[in-house]
Amino acid sequence: MTQPDPQAGDAPVCPRHPDRVAYVRCQRCNRPTCPECQVPSAVGIHCVDCARKSSSGRPGLRTALGGTAVAAARVTKVLVGACVLxxxxxxxxxxxxxxxxFVPALAAGQPWRFLSTALLHGSLVHLAMNMWALWVLGNTLEPLLxxxxxxxxxxxxxxxGSTAIYWLADPMTPAWITGTVGAxxxxxxxxxxxxxxQHRFGRDTSTIVGLLVINLVISVLGANISWQGHLGGFLTGLAVAAxxxxxxRNRQxxxxxxxxxGVAVLLVALAAARMFLL
Known part of the structure; x- marks a missing residue:
């Protein structure tokens, strides 16, 4: 079997080690990176240069998804702090x-409830579980996005999530006047x-799929859990992330x-349509 020749230009090579073929690409700058220059992250591989620039907080570095690389998940910290306060x-x-x-019966006259409900929690356990998940997911996603x-x-x-609750709550049942809280x-x-x-970059998705299935089952079978809100948030996250x-890449x-x-306008339109149909 003929091996690719780095000198012949018929295979990608590591910029730091031009004599080495590198088929793995950095998920931030998209350059080939050899095993010696690979820095594992929660959602893929970064090259050592991007990892160093990110950790030093140097501005202007673009991620593989077009975002500006950040050294710390500051938005995540602000959100966690806001929920705790x-x-x-x-x-x-x-x-x-x-x-x-979020009370469906009050949503039309008090639209701030669609978002303010995400800062509220029903118990210390509820808060702790949500903040742990937000912290882990935020520290994974914010540097990448x-x-x-x-x-x-x-x-x-x-x-x-709130829009889904609004659409799926029956005005003839107690759900219409029941408040929902949580992130x-x-x-x-x-x-x-x-x-x-992970799917976009060919990473193993079995772990995240398992966690999603478990949480969706708990959402449906658990008491006092709004599966409607979970479903709405999940579908919205799928659309935005996609x-x-x-x-x-040239129009990210x-x-x-x-x-x-577009997604924001669609959600507002769905909420307005529900108000109109009532």
Missing amino acids: VYAGQMVYPALTGWFD GRWRFTALTVLSALG SGAIFGLFAAVFVI IYAWAP TAVGVWGTV
Whole structure:
């Protein structure tokens, strides 16, 4: 069997070691990288140069999905901190929950509830579980997507979860006047994004699929769990992540921006349509 010759230019070679064939590409800069220069990450391989630039916080480095590489998951930290502070407020002043949770019967007149509900939680255990998931997923996705894409993905997934609750709640049942709280819709959107990105770059998705199946089963069979919100967040996360993952490389920013706007407009239109039909 004939081996590719790096000198003949018929195989990709590592920029740092031109004498070595490298079929693995960095998921941030897309350059070939040999085993010596590979730095494993949660969603794939980075080259040693990108890993160093990211860790030093140097601006301008682009990820494989078109985002600006970041050294720290600051948005994730802000979201976790906000949820913890809001929960502390709920403990001090319980009426806060009633002002900001998502109640389908109140959604038309108080639309802020579509998003504010994601900052509320029903118990310390509920908060701890969601914040652990947000921390793990955020530290995986934010450096890869960049801050604005990660923020958009999280916010739209939360909105998608509330929109699904709004559509699937029956006005003739107690669900119509029951409040829902939690960041679970947003978190399911982040789970969906991990799956999409791993699939896009040919990574093993069996672990994330297993976690999703377990969580979806718990959502359906568990008591006092809004499977509708989880489903809506998951489907929204799939759509947004697919836009980012499959955007043409030379148009990633434009496709990302307009795709994000498109999903946002669609969700608002769905909510408005539900209000109109009631």
